Amino acid sequence: MANKIVENIISSIGLITEPGIDAEIQNFFRADEQVIEYSVEVSDNKYFIDVVLKDSSLHDIKAHFLSFVATMQYSYFTFYSRRADDNLIVYKLITGGSDMKGFYCELTYDHL
Numbered sequence: 001m002a003n004k005i006v007e008n009i010i011s012s013i014g015l016i017t018e019p020g021i022d023a024e025i026q027n028f029f030r031a032d033e034q035v036i037e038y039s040v041e042v043s044d045n046k047y048f049i050d051v052v053l054k055d056s057s058l059h060d061i062k063a064h065f066l067s068f069v070a071t072m073q074y075s076y077f078t079f080y081s082r083r084a085d086d087n088l089i090v091y092k093l094i095t096g097g098s099d100m101k102g103f104y105c106e107l108t109y110d111h112l
Helices: 002-012 019-031 058-072
Strands: 035-043 046-053 077-084 088-096 101-110
Touching: 002 077, 002 088, 019 035, 019 046, 019 058, 046 058, 058 077, 058 088, 058 101
Parallel strands: 046 101
Antiparallel strands: 035 046, 077 088, 088 101
């Protein structure tokens, strides 16, 4: 159900990638001492980020993701979903402005 909602939102907005978003993402992860490593890829105007934290408890991953949302979200709308399994937690984030342009970001956290 969440995937269908995500796809509907993605299809109704103009997805953007730009140097400003890239820089904010890089700055966020570089400045966070909890981040051991991360990688960012862009494909089809979507950001895909893999993250490894020093402490990979569910609470710490959720807190880290919500901090990312607070830093990156646009003022008009923000939607996210979460899927967890034994080893990974995947958040899908969509945020945009009143012009219906925004960005999609999928964050995958290793969860031990």
